[in-house]
Amino acid sequence: MKLYIINGPNLNMLGVREPDKYGSESYDALVKKISEHLTALGVDAVFYQSNHEGDLVDKIQEAYFEKADGIVINPGAYTHTSIALLDALLSVKIPTVEVHISKVEEREDFRQISYVRLAAAKTITGRGFQGYIDACDFLIGGKK
Numbered sequence: 793m794k795l796y797i798i799n800g801p802n803l804n805m806l807g808v809r810e811p812d813k814y815g816s817e818s819y820d821a822l823v824k825k826i827s828e829h830l831t832a833l834g835v836d837a838v839f840y841q842s843n844h845e846g847d848l849v850d851k852i853q854e855a856y857f858e859k860a861d862g863i864v865i866n867p868g869a870y871t872h873t874s875i876a877l878l879d880a881l882l883s884v885k886i887p888t889v890e891v892h893i894s895k896v897e898e899r900e901d902f903r904q905i906s907y908v909r910l911a912a913a914k915t916i917t918g919r920g921f922q923g924y925i926d927a928c929d930f931l932i933g934g935k936k
């Protein structure tokens with residue numbers, strides 16, 4: 793089994809950006825946490841972070857050509873703006889979980905729209921880094 797773990801803009805700044813909302817741990821620490829969890833379960837993972845919308849579209853398409861079994865995606869601010877990411881996910885039809893570190897539903901009005909959500913089997917918010925682990929477990933559970 794192979795999962796793609798995709799993070800969008802500014803998530804490379806974890807630990808630096810607004811620690812009150814996103815915590816004090818780095819992107820590398822996030823990758824380590826997920827990687828250790830998946831390795832223990834014998835699940836392969838591809839990690840990717842980009843600040844560029846088109847690069848994220850390319851990665852979603854790559855997941856299709858590489859026969860990924862699931863996608864965990866935190867599209868960052870593109871969540872609220874990107875029809876291109878939605879269309880990419882609808883194109884590949886790979887089971888997807890949308891993750892947000894913060895509790896977006898309790899934040900600004902402009903964060904209440906999620907285009908990506910229309911293509912996601914599940915959305916997890918406000919659970920910090922654990923949300924990514926829960927997303928992986930959901931996708932792995934669906935495969936069993």
Ligand code: DQA
Pocket residue numbers: 801802803866867868869870871891892893894895896903
């Ligand atoms: C986020 C929430 C988004 O609204 C924001 O733009 C982000 C991070 C989260 O993980 O809580 O960049 O996706």
